[in-house]
Amino acid sequence: MDAPVIGFSKLSKKEKVNWLVDTYFNSDAAAQNLITRYWNEDAKLQELHDGFSENTITNYYLPFGLAPNFLIDDHLVTIPMAIEESSVVAAASKAAKFWLTRGGFKTSIKSTIKSGQVHIMYHGASSEMEAFYAFAKAYLLQSIESINASMKKRGGGLLDIELVNKTSALDGYYQLHATFETKDAMGANFINTTLEQLASSLREKASQFDGFSSDAPEVIMSILSNYVPQCLVNVSVSCKIDEIGTINGVSGANFARKFTRAVDIATVEPYRAVTHNKGIMNGIDAVVIATGNDFRAVEAGVHAYAARDGQYRSLTRARVENDIFTFEADFPLALGTVGGLTSLHPLSKLAMQILGNPSAQDLMKVTAVAGLAQNFAALHSLVTTGIQAGHMKMHLVNMLEQIGANDTEKAQLKKAFTDKTPSFSGLREALELMRDK
Ligand code: MEV
Numbered sequence: 001m002d003a004p005v006i007g008f009s010k011l012s013k014k015e016k017v018n019w020l021v022d023t024y025f026n027s028d029a030a031a032q033n034l035i036t037r038y039w040n041e042d043a044k045l046q047e048l049h050d051g052f053s054e055n056t057i058t059n060y061y062l063p064f065g066l067a068p069n070f071l072i073d074d075h076l077v078t079i080p081m082a083i084e085e086s087s088v089v090a091a092a093s094k095a096a097k098f099w100l101t102r103g104g105f106k107t108s109i110k111s112t113i114k115s116g117q118v119h120i121m122y123h124g125a126s127s128e129m130e131a132f133y134a135f136a137k138a139y140l141l142q143s144i145e146s147i148n149a150s151m152k153k154r155g156g157g158l159l160d161i162e163l164v165n166k167t168s169a170l171d172g173y174y175q176l177h178a179t180f181e182t183k184d185a186m187g188a189n190f191i192n193t194t195l196e197q198l199a200s201s202l203r204e205k206a207s208q209f210d211g212f213s214s215d216a217p218e219v220i221m222s223i224l225s226n227y228v229p230q231c232l233v234n235v236s237v238s239c240k241i242d243e244i245g246t247i248n249g250v251s252g253a254n255f256a257r258k259f260t261r262a263v264d265i266a267t268v269e270p271y272r273a274v275t276h277n278k279g280i281m282n283g284i285d286a287v288v289i290a291t292g293n294d295f296r297a298v299e300a301g302v303h304a305y306a307a308r309d310g311q312y313r314s315l316t317r318a319r320v321e322n323d324i325f326t327f328e329a330d331f332p333l334a335l336g337t338v339g340g341l342t343s344l345h346p347l348s349k350l351a352m353q354i355l356g357n358p359s360a361q362d363l364m365k366v367t368a369v370a371g372l373a374q375n376f377a378a379l380h381s382l383v384t385t386g387i388q389a390g391h392m393k394m395h396l397v398n399m400l401e402q403i404g405a406n407d408t409e410k411a412q413l414k415k416a417f418t419d420k421t422p423s424f425s426g427l428r429e430a431l432e433l434m435r436d437k
Contacts, residue, residue, distance in 0.1 A: 009055055017057050045346070052341065064290060064347055066354070067092035071104025072369050079370055080351040081286035086394040087387075088282045091377035092370060098380075102239040105372065107365035110232040113159065114334055116191045116224035118176035118199045124214030126165055129174055132212070133163040136205035140176075143201035144194050151190055156181035158194055174217070176202065179230075184360040186293065186336030188224055195222035226297040227304045228332045233361075235368040236328035237376070244325060248384035256325040258383035259318055263327075266314035273314050276375065277306055280315055283374030284331065287367045291355070292341035292348030298333060305332045316375050329372050333364045392421050403428050409435075 005019065017035050025031035038058040040046040050056045067089050068078040079096075081089050099105060122129050144158060151157040159179040166173040176198060180191050199222040206216040244252030266276035281299060288295045306315050316329040337360050342348050352358065355366055381387045399422060400410045409431060416430055 013050065013057060016055060020057060048344070048346075052344070062289065064351075065089040067096055067370070067373075069093065069100050070096040070366075070369055070373070071100050072365065073107055074104065077366060077369075078354055079287060079366060080290040080354045081283075081370065082290040082347075082351075083282065083286035085282060086398060087391050088286060088374065090390075090394060091381075092283055092286075092373050095373035095377040095380070098376070099237050099239075099373075102243050103237070105235055105237055105369045107233060107235045107368060109361045109364060110234055110330065111230045112181060112361065112364075113230035114180045114182060114187060114191060114224065114228055115230070116178050116180065116195045116222070117164075118178070118195055118202060118222045119220045120174045120176065120202070120217045121172045121220055122174055122212075122214065122217040123172040124212055126167060128211050128213060129165070129217065130163065132206065132209050132217070135209055135211075136202060137161070139205055140198050140201050144197045147190070147194050147197055151182065151185075151187075154183045156183040156185075156187075161198065182336075182360075184336060184338045186297075186334060186340060186342075186360075188294075188297075189339075191224040192222070195224065198222065226300045226334070228301045228334045229305055229308060230332075231334045231364075232330050232332055233364040233368045234328065234330050235365070235372045236326060237372065238324060238326040238328075241320065241323045241325055247380065250384050255380075255383065256320050259325075259327070259379050260320055262379050262383050263314055263316055263318040267317075268313070270312040273306065273312050276314050276316075276378075277303065279378040280329070280331075280371040280375045283370035283372075284333070284367055287363075287370045288335065290348065290351040291335070291337070291363060291367075292343075292345045292351070293335050293363075294340075298335070301332050301334060316372065327372065327376060329368065329375075331364075331368045331371055333367055335360055335363045335367060337363050389421055392423075393417075396422050396427075399424060399427055403431055405431055 002023065008016065008019070011019065017032060020035075021027055021032045035058045038061070040049070040059065049059055062082045062084055064080065064082045066078050067081055070077040070079055079092065081092065083089065140161060148157045157180070159181055161176055161178045164175040164177045166175055178195060178198065180187060180194070182190055199219045202217070203219060206212075241252050241256055244255055246252065247255045250258070266273045281302065284298060284302070285295045288298050302315065303312070306312055315331065316327065318325070318327045336342055337352060337358055342352065355363065358366065378387065381390055396414060396417060400413055403424065405413055412434060413427060413430055417427070420426070
């Protein structure tokens with residue numbers, strides 16, 4: 001085993017790169033060049049990016065694309081998307097175009113409440129914990145007043161705290177469950193600071209309370225929850241069956257029937273539901289990343305919501321009633337448009353500008369639309385032609401790159417494969433033939 005590297009974080013960026021290249025690449029100049037080729041010439045911009053994280057050695061690009069023509073609540077919106085997967089932006093654009101002439105996307109915010117918990121253990125009688133909470137509550141609330149002040153000014157802040165008895169799930173386990181409104185901020189720092197203050201005030205009050213028959217309550221941890229079932233946006237599309245038209249040779253009525261069946265399958269079958277929801281997240285994550293929000297938080301929250309009744313299910317719903325096709329979803333999305341990376345990353349700022357500097361609620365709506373659109377596009381293909389034809393065509397560019405075709409060869413191969421589904425072996429064969437000639 002190699003010796004561990006000591007003090008790595010203290011090395012300069014160049015020293016870090018040298019260490020890496022010496023340790024993992026046999027001092028190969030090619031590795032060194034690859035890393036430095038991705039440095040930005042603008043030193044200030046590079047410094048900004050280096051500062052986002054730790055031990056940074058270079059940049060890792062993601063394509064930043066646009067899906068135009070989204071009619072959302074009667075306004076035209078161009079959605080910025082940062083994603084590496086081919087076909088996603090094209091699929092979003094296709095769904096936008098489809099719904100543009102069929103009434104567009106309708107959205108509404110159902111609620112914007114976030115929560116966090118102080119997790120506590122107490123092994124005495126529950127009645128003692130309740131008596132302690134009654135004794136401490138006013139002080140707890142008062143102790144976070146100064147932290148709360150600026151958020152309160154913006155119309156948000158701590159909404160409520162509640163003692164929750166969780167002892168039936170885990171011996172001795174209680175929570176201080178706190179709810180928050182964080183307006184345009186994602187609010188992680190505000191929530192965590194508030195929770196840690198509540199925890200510290202709780203410890204202080206516990207030392208003054210003489211009603212415990214057992215050791216005083218112990219705070220295990222204080223942290224926001226990324227489960228946000230009360231921070232919900234509804235998004236829907238709807239049109240008459242007649243308006244659907246023929247899709248890839250399938251009649252509107254048949255399309256709607258198969259489409260709703262596909263959603264029903266994802267509602268009852270977890271194997272399908274995971275892939276179905278993954279497709280939704282293609283759209284949601286791309287907007288979340290483009291706007292500098294935390295996609296891991298959104299992913300965790302969305303999937304937990306998909307399993308809220310104990311089984312993992314489709315996030316979307318579809319129905320045909322009175323000859324009207326409706327497709328909709330409620331997505332739990334805790335997003336911010338101020339603070340954090342949203343106001344630091346120049347491209348996130350650009351994404352926000354493209355969206356008209358939205359409020360957090362407006363960003364929830366746009367993100368939800370991207371998710372529903374993506375699912376619509378995926379099912380649109382799946383229940384008609386299948387996804388491979390379109391997908392592989394979009395993937396062709398990557399495939400041509402991978403088989404080492406030059407620009408002229410790429411152009412010729414693209415032409416040759418216009419009507420065929422490309423495979424690596426087929427492309428290689430065609431390339432060899434071309435080169436033999
Ligand atoms: C691929 O990234 C996403 C899909 O698999 C989604 C789906 O199957 O619904 C096409």
